[in-house]
Amino acid sequence: MDDSTHELERAQALAPEAGFDLDDVHDRRGRRERRRRIGATVVGLGLTVAIVAGVASAMGSSDTRDRPVGTMGGGSLPAPHTAPLGPGEYSYQRIRYPCEPCGRDSLFAESWWALDGSGRINVMEQHNYGIQEGTFGPGTFPDEGDLSAFPTEPDALKAFLLERSGADGASPRPDESPAPGVSLEEGQLWLAIRDYLGDTQYLNATPELRAAMLQVLASAPMVHVETGVADPLGRPANVLRFHAYDADVEVFADPTTGDFMAMTEDDATTVLVENAGIVDDDHSTPHGDQGTVPART
Amino acid sequence: MAQMDTSLPTAIEVESLGPAAFEVLFSEERDRLFSALWVITRDRHEAEDIAQDAFVRVLERWDRVGAPDDPAGYLFRTAMNVLRNRRRRAAVALRHAVTRSESRDELEAAEARDVVIRALGALTPSQRAALVLMDLLDMPSDEAAKALGIRPPTVRVLAARGRATLSAQIGATDG
Numbered sequence: 001m002d003d004s005t006h007e008l009e010r011a012q013a014l015a016p017e018a019g020f021d022l023d024d025v026h027d028r029r030g031r032r033e034r035r036r037r038i039g040a041t042v043v044g045l046g047l048t049v050a051i052v053a054g055v056a057s058a059m060g061s062s063d064t065r066d067r068p069v070g071t072m073g074g075g076s077l078p079a080p081h082t083a084p085l086g087p088g089e090y091s092y093q094r095i096r097y098p099c100e101p102c103g104r105d106s107l108f109a110e111s112w113w114a115l116d117g118s119g120r121i122n123v124m125e126q127h128n129y130g131i132q133e134g135t136f137g138p139g140t141f142p143d144e145g146d147l148s149a150f151p152t153e154p155d156a157l158k159a160f161l162l163e164r165s166g167a168d169g170a171s172p173r174p175d176e177s178p179a180p181g182v183s184l185e186e187g188q189l190w191l192a193i194r195d196y197l198g199d200t201q202y203l204n205a206t207p208e209l210r211a212a213m214l215q216v217l218a219s220a221p222m223v224h225v226e227t228g229v230a231d232p233l234g235r236p237a238n239v240l241r242f243h244a245y246d247a248d249v250e251v252f253a254d255p256t257t258g259d260f261m262a263m264t265e266d267d268a269t270t271v272l273v274e275n276a277g278i279v280d281d282d283h284s285t286p287h288g289d290q291g292t293v294p295a296r297t
Numbered sequence: 298m299a300q301m302d303t304s305l306p307t308a309i310e311v312e313s314l315g316p317a318a319f320e321v322l323f324s325e326e327r328d329r330l331f332s333a334l335w336v337i338t339r340d341r342h343e344a345e346d347i348a349q350d351a352f353v354r355v356l357e358r359w360d361r362v363g364a365p366d367d368p369a370g371y372l373f374r375t376a377m378n379v380l381r382n383r384r385r386r387a388a389v390a391l392r393h394a395v396t397r398s399e400s401r402d403e404l405e406a407a408e409a410r411d412v413v414i415r416a417l418g419a420l421t422p423s424q425r426a427a428l429v430l431m432d433l434l435d436m437p438s439d440e441a442a443k444a445l446g447i448r449p450p451t452v453r454v455l456a457a458r459g460r461a462t463l464s465a466q467i468g469a470t471d472g
Binding site for chain 1: 320323324327328331332333335336341344345348349350352353356357378381411413414416417421423428429432433446447448451455459460463464467
């Protein structure tokens with residue numbers, strides 16, 4: 001530990017000067033409060049619209065009947081059709097973290113993971129991003145936790161994730177609501193699920209588990225589900241939209257398999273799964289029915 | 298930047314500081330928090346953004362329910378929460394940072410002149426965060442785990458892997 005402490009102190013001493021002062025903090029606080037007030041007003045207007053539309057519908061108005069009302073969420077995704085990963089098979093993903101202003105990707109990598117904890121990671125591009133490349137024997141694939149105990153039935157998975165997210169759980173989450181008027185539980189679910197969507201710390205999340213995660217997320221009242229859209233690569237998709245932790249988030253799911261395809265935050269694409277599926281060896285890419293996310297064309 | 302005391306201070310005697318307590322916390326902790334975040338994120342603008350957000354959240358809590366028992370500890374835990382929430386939002390932050398290329402140039406210049414900065418780039422963000430909390434800020438593993446939203450054994454594993462990678466990277470360069 002002493003060696004690393006010394007090296008870290010050396011690194012810390014090389015940090016540039018902080019470029020903000022107390023006035024910047026107060027200004028930022030003011031902007032945050034204004035955004036919060038605007039958000040609360042929008043939620044209030046949404047509730048009003050929903051109530052008015054509901055009353056109109058109950059009174060038999062043909063104009064509003066059978067039409068989605070207001071901005072209330074809590075939708076659902078079509079049931080996914082994803083086969084579980086079997087022994088000897090590999091879960092394959094090709095992931096890109098775009099960074100347009102950088103002129104290059106933060107990360108462009110592909111991985112193969114098998115149930116025995118073996119596999120391979122191939123890194124095409126990385127910038128300021130630590131990732132271990134190589135071929136890994138059984139039990140040595142780099143991940144940050146065994147996911148074999150995670151249920152893939154959405155209700156059971158939701159209960160499991162919430163238990164893990166609690167103060168005494170395996171992965172405690174901050175007790176902060178994601179947005180005004182939105183429950184703490186929804187925020188904890190989102191933070192818990194986000195770690196498994198295209199994140200390199202859990203390349204051992206299977207397509208089946210990712211699809212179940214998105215089913216759980218779609219059931220949250222803050223989430224609006226829209227079907228028949230296109231993802232950032234133009235592929236057919238369903239989308240989950242919500243506002244959490246100061247960001248407008250879109251999560252795209254494959255309309256057939258339910259697997260995770262892409263994510264945008266504040267209109268910037270932060271994660272792209274360019275291809276995913278289940279293959280027979282650690283050098284193949286999915287073809288035909290093996291694909292759970294179609295390759296970009 | 299001058300070498301600074303890196304251990305977490307004991308709880309600030311808030312009552313004796315009066316209404317200027319937050320300002321004292323800010324002046325005492327700004328550079329330490331920012332530089333720790335810079336080591337983790339390796340990005341000046343992201344580190345500044347997270348540090349400011351953490352101070353804002355501490356200030357909001359301060360006004361709402363009073364000072365936390367350990368303001369500096371609370372500040373660092375809050376900063377780690379903000380960091381977790383943004384781990385993959387660098388691309389978003391980039392769009393708002395007009396001097397971003399300057400930041401990248403700064404990092405590349407630092408990498409060129411110092412092996413440890415280059416070596417830290419081989420660690421995952423989680424490993425860097427665990428190492429900074431445990432080995433630089435001297436947090437015990439249960440406190441670091443709470444700050445990072447993971448279990449104490451996990452943070453110890455992350456830190457151990459980070460130490461091994463750092464040592465191997467620096468050894469490879471020296472050799």
